[in-house]
Amino acid sequence: MLEPLGIDAHTEQVYGLLIRESPRTSSEVADGLGCSNDRARRGLDRLVKAGLASVDGGHPARYRAADPRLGLAALHRARLHEVERTAQDVDAYVAEYHERMLRSDTRRLVEVVEGPRAINSRIAELLAGAEHEVLAFDAPPYVNADGASDAEKEVLRRGVAVRAVYQSEVLDLPDHADRLRHIVGMGEQARVVPRVPLKMVMVDGRDAVVPLTASEEGTRTTIAQVRRSRLCDALRELFEAYWVQATPVFPTALPGGGGHPDLSEQERALLGLLNAGLKDEAVQRQLGISERTLRRKVADLTARLGATSRFQAGAQAVRREWI
Template sequence: MLESVGLDESTERVYRVVLTRSPVSLPELGELLPDLTPAAARKAVETLLQAQLVEQLAGRPVRYGAVDPRLGLAALIRSRRDDLDRTASALEVYAAEFHERMLRTDMHRLIEVIEGPAAITARLSELMAGAEREVLAFDAPPYVTVDGTASESELDLLRRGIGVRALYASEVLEIPDRAERLRALVGLGEQARVAPRVPLKMVLIDGRDAVIPLTASAEGTRTTAALVRRSRLCDALGELFEAHWAQAVPVFSRTVAAGDAHPDLSPAERALLHLLNAGLKDEAIVRQLSVSERTLRRRITDLTARLGATSRFQAGAQAVRRGWL
């Protein structure tokens, strides 16, 4: 049980005897643990003294007593934790040096080509299972990953408290099952935004590993992807994401910060203008706002008139120019 703090089995057995029979001498330890040699018992006691888990008591013969485990073991655990923190810091340094050397000497090891939907799904699941901080994604049709596995990986990220930010092409909301899945993910904590288009499909894990398709959308279903490991390219992909994220519109989020509200707009009107500005079609907006098509058309007509716009798309642009969004 105490191997994780550096105590072997024999030392732990001696420690438990001292805890329950304190005070105890070395000869008494030999009687209580007959299979332990005197030398082994003495070594175990020295280890426990050094770890400050037991103390030598005054008087003769020499006896040993246990220190309160909440003090002794807690100090040992803190020491081990500090050691692990230092090791983790060293790991980051060594990993950076390793990847820098790979970049200079073996470019092929920085990029892994993944063939086929099942392999792409499995590799993505493996990478997301190892995520520690945040996963960023550009998302757009067509889809090739195995839906059940991909969804479970995303759910696992959110359950573990990993930050997930995804930027979707507006056409995703026109696919009913995808739109409903997106709504569910947002309900579980994903931050989602939408834009008329995204520059590429991508998943970026902790800023260090990126999975991107190798074929253009015009070529049909993607069956090949590239895993790009830590490099300046991953840094550039992260910056590309942040630039597009800043211009995109939140989806399936009804909350509006006090500083973002406009006195001439209700929250529902503001949400509608965001979606119009993102270029969504009526079917997608109806699902997003949970309103009827008739109500949607009435609201669009009212907003375009108030903005002096001649079309729904112009209404979104006018709202931005007026500072309504």
């Protein structure tokens, strides 16, 4: 039962005997288990080393079992630490292996995938293997408005962190705005900027997929899968730079608490959308307000911020940490 903690069956038998009958000498343990004195002593020494037993002074030495709640818990923590350290070693070996392979064959750095079916299959495969985080740049045009893919939803259900920066134009498309609202509700962290540099999906910082070509209808015809490398690191740094400047979308995605104490949640959301450069129709749709109400609120916030335009109002709100 204790083998996962590094305690073999014989040593566990010794520990069980000490729990029932302590203290005991090595010869008494040997008699109790029906084994040689040398074998009993080796088991006792392993228990002492593992922190599951202590030895009293004197001759002959007598052994006592440690409290299982303390001893086994400490051993469990030590094993977890060893596993984590091993995982770090594995990552180092993997990185070294990939670096060597890239030096010997640079074609392994980038793989070109052609055709919509093959591309969708590759992205779904990468998402299925995501363990820690998925990053994405996203922008129109799109093929359809069917909503988040099953693969993306499954990633969120598994608890993988997902962060995405969208081109603000997405919120001008009702179907895709609804889709974005839904996926944010599932846990995605979404932000918008006036324009993204490219479309991209990155999984665990090790694989990035970027389009090489695209039709006007939005169908990707050729992509490049960039594997773990400095190029992949650069794409991540590009994402992080945009993420810092981007504006959270939807009230549930906006920072809670903090900010200006006199701002309502709707006003905070409005300032965020203004900073993202959304058009009036998109703002009205996201906030569920009329054109007249929107104009009144924009005029009020602009005056309070001392701004000369709606976009400047959003930018001022960010600088003053109102949002």
